[in-house]
Amino acid sequence: MEYESVIGLEVHIHLNTRTKAFCSCGTEFGLAANTQVCPVCLGFPGTLPVFNEVFLEYAIRAGLALNCKIANYIKFDRKNYFYPDLPKGYQITQFDFPIGACGYLNIALSKGENKRIGVTRVHMEEDAGKLVHTNRATLVDFNRGGIPLLEIVSEPDLNSAQQAYTYLSSLKSIIEYLEISDCDMEKGSLRCDANISLRLKGTQKLGVKVELKNMNSFKNVRTALNYEITRQKEQLDTGKKIVQQTRLWDADKQKTVVMREKEDAHDYRYFPEPDLVPFTISNELIEQISSNLPELPAAKKQRLIEQYKLSEYDAGVISADKHLALYFEAVVSVYFEPKVVANWLMGSIMNYLNTHQSDAIKLQDLLPAERLVSLLKVVAKGVISVKIAKEILPEVISSNKDAEAIIKEKKLCQISDPSELESIIDEIINANANVVQDFKDGKTNALMFFVGQVMKKTRGKANPQVVNTMLKNKLIVSDA
Numbered sequence: 001m002e003y004e005s006v007i008g009l010e011v012h013i014h015l016n017t018r019t020k021a022f023c024s025c026g027t028e029f030g031l032a033a034n035t036q037v038c039p040v041c042l043g044f045p046g047t048l049p050v051f052n053e054v055f056l057e058y059a060i061r062a063g064l065a066l067n068c069k070i071a072n073y074i075k076f077d078r079k080n081y082f083y084p085d086l087p088k089g090y091q092i093t094q095f096d097f098p099i100g101a102c103g104y105l106n107i108a109l110s111k112g113e114n115k116r117i118g119v120t121r122v123h124m125e126e127d128a129g130k131l132v133h134t135n136r137a138t139l140v141d142f143n144r145g146g147i148p149l150l151e152i153v154s155e156p157d158l159n160s161a162q163q164a165y166t167y168l169s170s171l172k173s174i175i176e177y178l179e180i181s182d183c184d185m186e187k188g189s190l191r192c193d194a195n196i197s198l199r200l201k202g203t204q205k206l207g208v209k210v211e212l213k214n215m216n217s218f219k220n221v222r223t224a225l226n227y228e229i230t231r232q233k234e235q236l237d238t239g240k241k242i243v244q245q246t247r248l249w250d251a252d253k254q255k256t257v258v259m260r261e262k263e264d265a266h267d268y269r270y271f272p273e274p275d276l277v278p279f280t281i282s283n284e285l286i287e288q289i290s291s292n293l294p295e296l297p298a299a300k301k302q303r304l305i306e307q308y309k310l311s312e313y314d315a316g317v318i319s320a321d322k323h324l325a326l327y328f329e330a331v332v333s334v335y336f337e338p339k340v341v342a343n344w345l346m347g348s349i350m351n352y353l354n355t356h357q358s359d360a361i362k363l364q365d366l367l368p369a370e371r372l373v374s375l376l377k378v379v380a381k382g383v384i385s386v387k388i389a390k391e392i393l394p395e396v397i398s399s400n401k402d403a404e405a406i407i408k409e410k411k412l413c414q415i416s417d418p419s420e421l422e423s424i425i426d427e428i429i430n431a432n433a434n435v436v437q438d439f440k441d442g443k444t445n446a447l448m449f450f451v452g453q454v455m456k457k458t459r460g461k462a463n464p465q466v467v468n469t470m471l472k473n474k475l476i477v478s479d480a
């Protein structure tokens with residue numbers, strides 16, 4: 001049978017406010033356990049929460065960027081449950097009046113098409129503490145307790161694991177542009193749960209859904225969803241029923257395992273938070289925040305296409321990373337060869353960053369725009385070939401030297417003078433009479449072979465265009 005997968009995602013994002021959601025404790029990551037705590041976030045009796053204004057502003061920014069309707073009425077609720085990382089026994093959240101609702105996010109599909117994914121709601125809440133399991137005991141660190149979180153819930157509009165992956169990447173990109181979170185999954189600043197069910201293709205009725213948790217990278221989300229799609233298909237094809245349950249992704253075993261079965265939603269006994277009075281916010285405030293939003297990835301992409309004539313694909317890759325886009329524009333402002341710059345960024349420079357586990361945010365420090373431009377200029381002048389330029393890129397980055405100095409030091413100048421190349425070319429032609437014959441027989445890769453040999457002999461320094469022309473002349477002459 002042919003099925004369609006129906007996927008919805010719930011994403012939690014840590015906001016990078018200086019202080020916590022309802023107290024003045026700091027939010028810095030990685031400090032000694034329980035050093036960022038106070039009576040309020042530890043839930044001592046008699047303490048009262050005080051709402052962080054910056055939290056509200058960040059939440060509105062995210063809501064607007066996700067095309068949500070922003071609520072003027074701000075109300076908090078208590079979500080009650082008992083767990084060792086939750087000293088109050090409840091979490092402050094927003095239940096029936098989320099700050100943002102009815103939004104959407106456009107994701108790019110493969111064939112240049114876009115798909116609109118509904119954003120059901122965006123709401124504010126506080127994070128819980130963190131349990132640390134050791135051999136001897138389970139410890140609890142409350143530093144994370146009370147850190148402002150945004151929960152962003154999508155409509156079940158995603159129909160494949162790849163679409164879910166693209167949605168997450170686009171969402172992360174928007175949040176990074178807004179500068180409201182570092183979205184670092186390793187630090188737990190971005191966490192994602194998924195709901196997935198299958199239905200017969202062409203039907204509307206939703207199947208029984210399974211909730212997936214514990215996926216700590218976007219790749220894991222995609223792999224876990226693909227695993228679950230296959231598992232559910234097999235169940236349905238063999239006449240078995242899907243059981244509504246929560247499953248955990250086990251990255252070591254590359255499979256999902258049952259965490260709990262649930263008959264109904266938890267009864268969290270939501271009720272209005274009595275210690276935080278509801279209040280209203282004005283349309284002026286929302287408009288003011290809206291007018292201060294930065295250029296977002298979709299607009300940036302469009303502008304890169306129009307202003308620099310980049311292809312849809314190139315503009316998409318560069319605009320997806322805010323820092324890559326900033327760097328691109330910095331380079332192009334002093335060296336207006338957008339396509340050349342884009343190719344370098346998406347090729348060698350991205351490779352360098354990946355192999356050195358670095359990020360585009362560090363580019364301006366690693367390779368100041370002017371230094372990259374000096375490298376691109378010596379290539380454009382024909383002093384060195386693109387190949388050599390790519391080879392010395394790591395040194396240009398690590399040595400703090402200009403490309404010209406490295407070229408001089410290593411004697412890498414391109415050989416473009418025919419008199420210097422002539423004897424090398426003659427020698428190779430004479431030593432390969434059989435390939436000369438191939439060339440005469442019209443085999444196109446014979447020429448490639450000769451070019452390759454000359455490049456080898458000159459350690460990549462021969463000017464390929466000059467070599468090509470000289471070779472053709474000589475081979476055609478020898479043909480006569």
Ligand SMILES: [Zn+2]
Nearest residue numbers: 023025038041
């Ligand atoms: Zn505190």
